[in-house]
Amino acid sequence: MSPRVAVVGAGPVGLFQALALHQAGIEPVVLERRTEPHRGSRSIGIHPPSLEALEALDLVEPFLAAGVQVRRGHAVGDGAPIGTVDFTRCGGRYPFVLALPQHRTEALLEAALAERVPGALRRGAEVRSLEARDDAVSLDTASGPLEVDWVVACDGRRSRVRELLGIPFAVEAYEGEYGMEDHPDQTPYGDDAAVFLTEAGLVESFPLPGGGRRWVARTDGAPLRDTIRARTGFELPADGSTSSFRAERGLAGTFVRGRVVLGGDAAHVVSPIGGQGMNLGWLGANRITRALGLAMRGEPDALARDARVRRRMAKAAARRAEANMWLGRPTAQGVWRERLVGALMRRPLVDGLARAFTMRGLRWGV
Ligand SMILES: Cc1cc2nc3c(=O)[nH]c(=O)nc-3n(C[C@H](O)[C@H](O)[C@H](O)COP(=O)(O)OP(=O)(O)OC[C@H]3O[C@@H](n4cnc5c(N)ncnc54)[C@H](O)[C@@H]3O)c2cc1C
Known part of the structure; x- marks a missing residue:
């Protein structure tokens, strides 16, 4: 089956997004710029709502076995x-x-994706430009051109997709x-x-x-x-x-532009103090999956409606992180x-x- 949705970025949110889409019966392709997994040190905290989300993906057991x-x-x-x-x-x-370093989280998600949707992850496939039309999105990537029905951009805080679409990103740095x-x-x-x-x-x-x-x-x-x-x-x-x-917080001017949806840090960045950014992205990915399903069944407004809820969630998570920082x-x-x-x-x-x-x-x- 040819992919209907391209997920841009194989960070924790993009990989989770692809698994959630697959479970909903929507075949994804994941386009990742890096040729090798990233091993830098970032998130460790996986919170209970995310563990329930992993359970719904039939994935919680390997996480529980690996984490503290x-x-x-x-x-x-x-x-x-x-x-x-x-x-x-x-x-x-x-x-x-659950405490688990982000590179191990990504390795578990990548292994699950390789098993469930072999070949879905394309490494060395940096998205360089895109043309979003009313009926499809054409992508120019480092591994060749691709046309899909929808794009979910999970390409991180400096999102190229967001930039290509001219969506502003308001960033506020904390002291x-x-x-x-x-x-x-x-x-x-x-x-x-x-x-x-x-x-x-x-x-x-x-x-x-x-x-x-x-x-x-x-x-x-x-x-x-x-x-x-x-x-x-x-x-x-x-x-x-x-x-x-x-530490900083950031919010994209809009989370949806036509057939392109922003997820994870591409849409919202919250302060790492309090450890919520990746979790926020995962819970948002579940919402995007459901809204995309509705849009594909002829309810195009579902994505914008859902984006309003995700925006509220991101603001609430940012406020909680700010309270943590105030205490510190x-x-x-x-x-x-x-x-x-x-x-x-x-x-x-x-x-x-x-x-x-x-x-x-x-x-x-x-
Ligand atoms: C110090 C620190 C500690 C943190 N601790 C926590 C924590 O405990 N809990 C928590 O929930 N969050 C935490 N976070 C936040 C968490 O790391 C991020 O929210 C999370 O990495 C966001 O995931 P993402 O997949 O949206 O983006 P990213 O992890 O940034 O992944 C984006 C991916 O897109 C790829 N990409 C970029 N551009 C392109 C392109 N043009 N084409 C193709 N691919 C592209 C990149 O190579 C990358 O693989 C922490 C962050 C920091 C900095």
């Missing part, structure tokens, strides 16, 4: 514990956040610079997460599969190792290489923030915090 189930998060102030967020109190089939390193775990936290809310700024620490631990801190340019030592007392091994990033700001008002966090750690507020952190209640349903 994080059931509790400890908040620590300057030298003293403030409280614990218990994700298991949120209930549901997956009462935890501060962050550093991130992965190391063997030398803390007593085991499979739990820990968030250090110190007067000097935020440190987040998450378990990784295989006895590792990720450290993320707002460094504002200082060496990560010194920052972690000063704020937490933990000493990182000296051989680490720091990935630095700045260096401030002279540390005592007040600690009191606020201390209050948040008491029931019932702490259960609300657990729900917010695990991306519940954002009305993902399709």
Whole structure:
């Protein structure tokens, strides 16, 4: 069967999108610029609504086998514990956040796609230009031309497809610079997460599969190792290489232009602090699949209708991430923030915090 939909980009969202389309009976082709998988360090947190989405794709088992189930998060102030967020109190089939590095997530999705739709992923197929007409979309790619009925652009924050269509992307950079390193775990936290809310700024620490631990801190340019030592007392091994990033939010002017739909980071970027971007893209991909199905059955407005919901979801996720960043700001008002966090750690507020952190209640349903 010739593909009716081209997914541009084989990041986590594009691969998930292709699997969801296939499950809905729509044959996809995935066009990826890179010839090899990307191994850079980015997302690790997979939240309960996403685990349910993976279950619906009959894919959750390999993820559970590969990741660490994080059931509790400890908040620590300057030298003293403030409280614990218990994700298991949120209930549901997956009462935890699954920690799995993004390159392993992508490898699992790619393997599933290769098995279910052999040949669907075309690497070395950068999309260079496109012509969107009323009845079809013509793509010029590094591996040759292609004509499809629809395009879902999951080509990331710097989306070429978005640029080719002239869709504006409003980006807002947050203050501060962050550093991130992965190391063997030398803390007593085991499979739990820990968030250090110190007067000097935020440190987040998450378990990784295989006895590792990720450290993320707002460094504002200082060496990560010194920052972690000063704020937490933990000493990182000296051989680490720091990935630095700045947090930002971004929103495309429109998520749908004719027969082209924007998904994942191409449509919306939320701050990595709080770890929601990939999850947001996956839950959006499920919505796109359903709306595309309706559009193919003669309801062209379904895509625009759905885009309005996705836009609201993206704004809500960005607000939640901003609350995380606010808690992590260096401030002279540390005592007040600690009191606020201390209050948040008491029931019932702490259960609300657990729900917010695990991306519940954002009305993902399709
Ligand atoms: C430090 C950090 C930590 C993060 N932690 C988390 C977390 O814990 N949880 C979470 O949910 N999110 C997290 N995120 C966000 C997450 O990494 C992104 O939201 C996610 O990668 C977006 O996936 P995507 O598939 O939309 O885009 P991308 O991952 O950017 O993939 C885009 C793909 O498109 C390809 N491409 C680009 N242009 C073209 C073209 N012209 N033709 C063909 N292919 C093209 C690229 O090569 C790439 O493979 C984090 C981000 C950062 C920076």
